[in-house]
Amino acid sequence: MEYQEAKEKFISTWGSLGTLWGINKAMAQIQALLFISTKPLSMEDIMEQLQISRGNTSMNLRQLMDWGIVTKELIPGERKEYFTTEKDVQELARIIAKERSRREIQPVVKVLKEVSSIKDDGTEKTKELIKQTKALYDLTETADAMLNKIVNQQQNWITKSLIKLIK
Amino acid sequence: MEYQEAKEKFISTWGSLGTLWGINKAMAQIQALLFISTKPLSMEDIMEQLQISRGNTSMNLRQLMDWGIVTKELIPGERKEYFTTEKDVQELARIIAKERSRREIQPVVKVLKEVSSIKDDGTEKTKELIKQTKALYDLTETADAMLNKIVNQQQNWITKSLIKLIK
DNA sequence: ATAAGCTTTCAATAATTATTGAAAGTTTAA
């Protein structure tokens, strides 16, 4: 497999993965392109390489910047804006985990907490609702906490020994 | 908040969460409904409570059964089929993590491995592609392994102490 | 102040994905 083919394969795979976890294709592909680029790219570069429109590029770059994954790079003497993405995968994972927790998990946890706190009127169905949503609440909280801790305290002794233990 | 309101809130929240990780709304809502039901439900029951069509119900129940989350329950003397979902959240998490790993993560890992194995022609861009996809490959593999181990070895001593450490 | 060079916005449109409902299929009881 040659460079060009490998590159295209990587970008398209990463793009379709994005769709699966709630990020659109263009956004994931732009990030992928920047991720393997050796230098910052301009909007023109991105539009051309991914064959997408200017508007699409602009909107998705903005979203990536909101996530904190992509940053503007100003090149002295150049009028155009250039973009780069976080290149360290550990840091990338940390940012993504944090954002997803904030945007998706926390709102659900909030509802689970509310629902599991309704007053117990003694009926079987109410007891079941409380019991099951409480169980989901505990699970979600724990999973979320673990995820965040793990990606945050990257490579400290806990993580290192954990990885050894479970690998 | 009364039972009915709490129930609706739970089902709709769980439903929209589904969309976020690649499961459609109806599928997630059916699972949610069964999850808090005290007894198995028939297709009619589900259709009525969620206000969705027969075809939709049938197709999504089938998918949930493919995932191994929902099972048919035959009630003696009854012609209709009844359905229940896995009620233990730990087991539910285990099934979902395993299925998602198989369906989504593994195919990506495969591509990352292929791409990161192209021959190094010495150019800077090829070196970068190899380096970055290799880093993603390692991260994804480790994260996937951790996820699977954690949900599989539920509540063994490692998990218990880990939870204590990071909570 | 004006124009060139670039970015953002957003209504229109395209593409994708979910849902319906009626016909076809299956199983059981009589």
Next chain:
DNA sequence: TTAAACTTTCAATAATTATTGAAAGCTTAT
């Protein structure tokens, strides 16, 4: 064997989501 009771399938349609491109908005140089 027939019919009633139920489930599945799938083409048509609806709903949602992504994309375009042209106009409006900035910013900088002259």
